[in-house]
Amino acid sequence: MSFKRRGLYAAFAGLCLLAVLAGPLPAAQPLAETFTLANGLQVVVIPDHRAPVVTHMVWYRVGSADEPQGKSGIAHFLEHLMFKGTNKYPPGAFSRIIRQNGGEENAFTTKDYTAFFQRIAKDRLGLVMDLEADRMQNLVLKDENVLPELKVVEEERRERTDNDPASLLGEQIDAMLYLAHPYHKPVIGWMAEINKLTRQDAIAFYKAHYTPANAVLIVAGDVTLDEVKKLAEEHYGKLTNTFDVATRTRTEEPEPLAPRRVTLTDARAASPVIQRTYLTVSYATAQKGEAEALDVLAELLGGGATSRLYRKLVVEKRLASSAGAWYSGDGLDSGTFGVYAALEEIKANGITADELARTKVTLIAETVYARDNQGNLARNFGSSLATGTTVKDVLEWPDRVEAVKLEDVKAAAAKTLDIRRSVTGILLPAPGVPAGGGEPVVPTPSNSPQQ
Amino acid sequence: MSFKRRGLYAAFAGLCLLAVLAGPLPAAQPLAETFTLANGLQVVVIPDHRAPVVTHMVWYRVGSADEPQGKSGIAHFLEHLMFKGTNKYPPGAFSRIIRQNGGEENAFTTKDYTAFFQRIAKDRLGLVMDLEADRMQNLVLKDENVLPELKVVEEERRERTDNDPASLLGEQIDAMLYLAHPYHKPVIGWMAEINKLTRQDAIAFYKAHYTPANAVLIVAGDVTLDEVKKLAEEHYGKLTNTFDVATRTRTEEPEPLAPRRVTLTDARAASPVIQRTYLTVSYATAQKGEAEALDVLAELLGGGATSRLYRKLVVEKRLASSAGAWYSGDGLDSGTFGVYAALEEIKANGITADELARTKVTLIAETVYARDNQGNLARNFGSSLATGTTVKDVLEWPDRVEAVKLEDVKAAAAKTLDIRRSVTGILLPAPGVPAGGGEPVVPTPSNSPQQ
Numbered sequence: 084m085s086f087k088r089r090g091l092y093a094a095f096a097g098l099c100l101l102a103v104l105a106g107p108l109p110a111a112q113p114l115a116e117t118f119t120l121a122n123g124l125q126v127v128v129i130p131d132h133r134a135p136v137v138t139h140m141v142w143y144r145v146g147s148a149d150e151p152q153g154k155s156g157i158a159h160f161l162e163h164l165m166f167k168g169t170n171k172y173p174p175g176a177f178s179r180i181i182r183q184n185g186g187e188e189n190a191f192t193t194k195d196y197t198a199f200f201q202r203i204a205k206d207r208l209g210l211v212m213d214l215e216a217d218r219m220q221n222l223v224l225k226d227e228n229v230l231p232e233l234k235v236v237e238e239e240r241r242e243r244t245d246n247d248p249a250s251l252l253g254e255q256i257d258a259m260l261y262l263a264h265p266y267h268k269p270v271i272g273w274m275a276e277i278n279k280l281t282r283q284d285a286i287a288f289y290k291a292h293y294t295p296a297n298a299v300l301i302v303a304g305d306v307t308l309d310e311v312k313k314l315a316e317e318h319y320g321k322l323t324n325t326f327d328v329a330t331r332t333r334t335e336e337p338e339p340l341a342p343r344r345v346t347l348t349d350a351r352a353a354s355p356v357i358q359r360t361y362l363t364v365s366y367a368t369a370q371k372g373e374a375e376a377l378d379v380l381a382e383l384l385g386g387g388a389t390s391r392l393y394r395k396l397v398v399e400k401r402l403a404s405s406a407g408a409w410y411s412g413d414g415l416d417s418g419t420f421g422v423y424a425a426l427e428e429i430k431a432n433g434i435t436a437d438e439l440a441r442t443k444v445t446l447i448a449e450t451v452y453a454r455d456n457q458g459n460l461a462r463n464f465g466s467s468l469a470t471g472t473t474v475k476d477v478l479e480w481p482d483r484v485e486a487v488k489l490e491d492v493k494a495a496a497a498k499t500l501d502i503r504r505s506v507t508g509i510l511l512p513a514p515g516v517p518a519g520g521g522e523p524v525v526p527t528p529s530n531s532p533q534q
Numbered sequence: 535m536s537f538k539r540r541g542l543y544a545a546f547a548g549l550c551l552l553a554v555l556a557g558p559l560p561a562a563q564p565l566a567e568t569f570t571l572a573n574g575l576q577v578v579v580i581p582d583h584r585a586p587v588v589t590h591m592v593w594y595r596v597g598s599a600d601e602p603q604g605k606s607g608i609a610h611f612l613e614h615l616m617f618k619g620t621n622k623y624p625p626g627a628f629s630r631i632i633r634q635n636g637g638e639e640n641a642f643t644t645k646d647y648t649a650f651f652q653r654i655a656k657d658r659l660g661l662v663m664d665l666e667a668d669r670m671q672n673l674v675l676k677d678e679n680v681l682p683e684l685k686v687v688e689e690e691r692r693e694r695t696d697n698d699p700a701s702l703l704g705e706q707i708d709a710m711l712y713l714a715h716p717y718h719k720p721v722i723g724w725m726a727e728i729n730k731l732t733r734q735d736a737i738a739f740y741k742a743h744y745t746p747a748n749a750v751l752i753v754a755g756d757v758t759l760d761e762v763k764k765l766a767e768e769h770y771g772k773l774t775n776t777f778d779v780a781t782r783t784r785t786e787e788p789e790p791l792a793p794r795r796v797t798l799t800d801a802r803a804a805s806p807v808i809q810r811t812y813l814t815v816s817y818a819t820a821q822k823g824e825a826e827a828l829d830v831l832a833e834l835l836g837g838g839a840t841s842r843l844y845r846k847l848v849v850e851k852r853l854a855s856s857a858g859a860w861y862s863g864d865g866l867d868s869g870t871f872g873v874y875a876a877l878e879e880i881k882a883n884g885i886t887a888d889e890l891a892r893t894k895v896t897l898i899a900e901t902v903y904a905r906d907n908q909g910n911l912a913r914n915f916g917s918s919l920a921t922g923t924t925v926k927d928v929l930e931w932p933d934r935v936e937a938v939k940l941e942d943v944k945a946a947a948a949k950t951l952d953i954r955r956s957v958t959g960i961l962l963p964a965p966g967v968p969a970g971g972g973e974p975v976v977p978t979p980s981n982s983p984q985q
Binding site for chain 2: 150151268332333334
């Protein structure tokens with residue numbers, strides 16, 4: 084998933100805005116429409132008739148930040164266990180049926196949400212709904228399939244985190260950036276807690292969070308609103324909420340007081356990397372226009388080969404082989420702004436009106452040429468709705484970026500780029516290992532998903 | 535409570551060892567004896583007939599590290615609420631009765647335990663037991679006295695933490711030293727979580743942890759084993775355990791990988807302070823002799839005016855107005871070793887046999903002259919028994935210190951003083967505030983109690 088997740092909305096909203104329509108999408112038709120079933124399941128339909136396929140996604144408003152004390156990793160572990168079958172579709176059936184019908188599927192968990200998706204021929208949409216609605220309520224877990232899956236997750240942690248210095252550093256940075264808020268914990272979980280997860284833990288978590296009123300259904304593709312309405316009513320409409328959704332009680336992070344730093348020396352690191360992550364607002368918590376200004380700032384600072392950081396550090400000074408910036412704004416409770424390589428300049432020098440204008444055009448226009456797809460679009464609506472923003476917010480994003488003024492970016496920079504709000508992470512190859520010998524490690528923003 | 539909490543045992547054990555008896559304590563009588571009631575309440579009796587008073591303490595094996603997610607501060611809050619009365623002794627009665635009988639009382643909470651104590655004339659021991667046994671099971675909480683007490687705790691946090699730069703820095707250091715383990719959290723709690731604590735939270739915590747099988751009773755003073763046995767049976771023996779004690783599930787802290795640093799600039803700081811805290815073993819988790827070697831190392835390095843750090847930094851180089859070291863070894867799951875001012879030298883130079891011999895003599899002998907009291911002794915037994923060590927361990931401590939060899943100290947130093955296991959905390963007065971203008975701030979080890 085791209086660092087500039089919000090930017091992806093522009094891929095489609097931008098299509099309308101700039102009237103550069105690549106496909107037969109009628110201009111009068113809204114990009115997306117939404118309705119809610121009687122049981123509380125919110126549904127978003129994104130018609131896209133360029134190919135006879137659909138992307139079907141169910142998003143649960145639960146992620147690793149909702150886990151109980153000592154149970155880190157349970158949200159992600161349950162995501163794995165959702166493939167372990169029901170009475171109607173025994174273990175293995177779900178994936179086999181999707182495959183036999185020519186579909187693809189996957190799932191992922193972040194700090195804020197857990198999502199399951201399939202891409203399949205349009206006439207199989209009802210089948211997929213039947214499968215997904217079934218496991219929303221009827222999951223059957225047995226030790227015989229839970230316990231081996233725990234080994235799979237442990238191995239996943241070893242591979243993707245423990246054997247990857249950049250991931251390890253990212254984990255340390257998150258743990259230091261959030262002192263009280265549960266974004267502190269890695270999505271995959273701490274190994275010592277993963278080890279101890281049980282079938283009972285998974286069932287308790289499932290019964291606290293997996294229910295229609297806590298989910299969002301996104302259908303993108305060669306369908307109409309009416310078709311989705313009918314099918315959603317048929318398959319999901321019959322589900323009832325058999326328990327009250329657990330409240331998302333997250334501790335407010337105390338105001339950051341002091342710059343923090345962590346230096347990881349690891350023989351497996353290919354070359355030195357420095358990154359700094361600031362705790363800031365997210366789209367869900369920002370004042371009007373603030374998050375958009377941070378999107379503009381990230382693009383301006385480190386969005387590509389014409390960005391400030393890249394020009395300065397890679398092209399002019401040849402100090403780095405890459406440099407960049409990101410804004411991760413889709414957190415329910417807060418966002419992060421990050422740079423890798425160096426920073427300081429921006430606050431001191433301010434930015435120019437020219438840079439701002441160019442950046443806004445880039446942010447919107449680049450998306451027209453960008454390779455994009457139904458899945459990305461569905462994913463973007465899902466992550467927004469699962470983290471407190473609305474379909475309208477997503478649709479209006481390009482207008483709001485267009486409205487960002489020079490003062491907005493300066494104010495956002497002044498507020499966000501305060502070193503007391505930051506953790507600086509430094510990754511060094513082990514002493515004796517020549518630096519710069521390999522590809523630089525690109526840091527991962529804290530809200531990136533765990534598959 | 536002193537940094538060298540273990541050292542205090544020597545105050546009394548040392549009395550026997552060196553045969554320098556200050557009082558009429560018969561040499562044949564053991565320092566302390568222990569027995570357990572049928573309901574699981576462990577009792578320790580420490581006869582001390584120098585004055586006709588007793589120190590009565592009840593220790594619960596529960597502290598802030600046992601709190602549920604999002605409820606930081608509940609262990610300490612409940613400690614406050616334990617004074618809110620029962621049906622037998624209405625609100626205010628407990629403290630009034632103690633006072634009217636010439637007694638003193640207090641209570642405190644740490645990451646691992648919660649303790650209540652009274653010091654009173656020996657003939658009131660039964661009365662105190664009656665009061666303390668009553669509130670072990672019959673606490674009555676009402677919103678009318680719970681809610682105002684929450685304001686008291688909030689104010690306590692403001693005063694002792696938020697308005698004290700050294701405490702704030704200590705809180706940040708703990709949060710960075712423990713990434714996964716719940717020692718991460720401050721005992722007082724995060725303000726945003728304290729704010730939301732409720733009567734229901736307190737009752738749930740009380741019902742999960744306050745029961746005879748989860749408590750230790752310590753009686754020190756002018757009593758005999760038989761007298762305490764009779765009274766304890768009468769007052770505590772009638773209590774039954776009406777629920778199973780909640781398991782102390784603590785996440786194992788991952789092996790520390792990278793040195794961390796936090797720099798707090800605060801106008802209220804009187805002078806710059808640097809401290810470094812290493813994550814290490816505690817008495818409860820150490821291999822044989824390891825914790826004793828760390829006690830010796832802390833004494834040798836920073837135990838007083840003849841210690842290495844003090845001589846070097848205060849006397850010779852005049853770089854600091856104070857310097858020291860501590861070993862905090864009474865954690866259930868881990869300990870910390872800390873220095874304030876500077877370090878490095880020890881690992882490089884090693885220590886000499888002379889220094890070791892002198893330090894061991896000091897550690898044991900200084901206690902003979904030390905002012906000490908019944909309360910401290912009772913407290914030391916309590917903290918030991920609440921964190922996984924035994925009466926025998928406490929009694930044999932001087933012998934084990936005596937047995938520490940040069941290699942033990944060198945091995946403990948090499949293992950513990952690894953910068954990857956450390957957090958360095960730096961406290962700076964605000965720019966413009968002249969440094970060194972006031973008393974240096976003495977850092978607090980992480981397991982110090984919250985009253």
